[in-house]
Amino acid sequence: MRAPATSAASHPRIRPVGEHALLVELDSGADAEALHAALIERRAAGTLPPVREIVPAARTVLLDGVEDPRALAAQLVTWDIPAAPPRAQEVVELPVRYDGPDLAEVAALWGVAADEVVRIHSTTEFRVAFCGFAPGFGYLTGLPERYTVPRRATPRTSVPAGAVGLAGPYTGVYxxxxxxxxQLIGTTDAPLWDHARVPAALLSPGTRVHFVPVTGASGPVGAAAKPVSVPTAEHA
Known part of the structure; x- marks a missing residue:
């Protein structure tokens, strides 16, 4: 099978998975985000053939419960998929106390002062590329490539709930x-996963996220995460 045409991907691939699923492999996370956005838009418009689940990952999109995989694969190759547009809807704001034990190390890796890490991170608009690892854990993109950081050489045996961390190109909240x-740079008390909430996950693929610094707080951050309408932020 040939793969769908995208504006940025050079060698995407479509692979059958069992009898009723397709796995689209792409060359970058940006390509996967763009394809995921296009699939969601077409499903909402009623122009996508029946698909039970659309599951994005770092560089793949899984289409599960496909009624006719061959027909859908044939349709995908005709698509021209532009870059995922910025979303105009509400943004989830996460109040953060930038008190993480790795803040100084991240500052050294970036070649800036610790307060500059806070400024850069809190003025960046993030987008949930995909979810995984644990229920409610979103992999957020948005930081420029120069701010990519490695994982810790020795993982911690226990990271507290609400810890805000960086790894590779992603930001995430445990x-x-x-x-x-x-690399842990901060803490939030926002509940990322709540069984009593519908949906239970605060963050889902495509969600826009801002981290809001909370200063002068020695105890819990206090303010709950909330969706607000804000303009797109610029980052350094």
Whole structure:
């Protein structure tokens, strides 16, 4: 099978998975985000053939519960998929106390002061590229490539819920205590996963996110995450 045409991907691939699923492999996370956005838009418009689930990942999009995989694959190759547009809807604001144990290390890796890490991170508009690792954990993109950081050489055996971390090109927030190797730069009390909430996950693929610094707080951050309408932010 040939792959769908995209404006940026050079060698995307479509692979059958079982009898009723397709896995589209792309060359970058940006290409995967663009394809995911196009699929969601077409499903909402009623122009996408029946698909039960659309699951984005770092560089793939899985289409599960496909009624006719061959027909859908044939349709995908005719698409011209532009870059995913910025979303105009509400943004989730996460209040953050930038008190992480790795803040100084991240500052050294970036070649800036710690307060500049806070400024850069909090003025960046992030987007949830995909979810995984644990329920409610979103992989957020938005930082320029020069701010990519490695995982810790030795992962921590326990990272607290609400820890805000960086790894590779991603920012993430731990929804519950767990082992982890991300560079921790802050803390939020926002509940990322709540069984009593519909939907249970605060962040889902495509969600826009802003981190809001909370200063002068020695205890819990306090303010709950909230969706607000804000203009697109510029970052350094």
């Amino acid at each position: 929804p519950r205590p767990s082992p982890g190797g991300w």
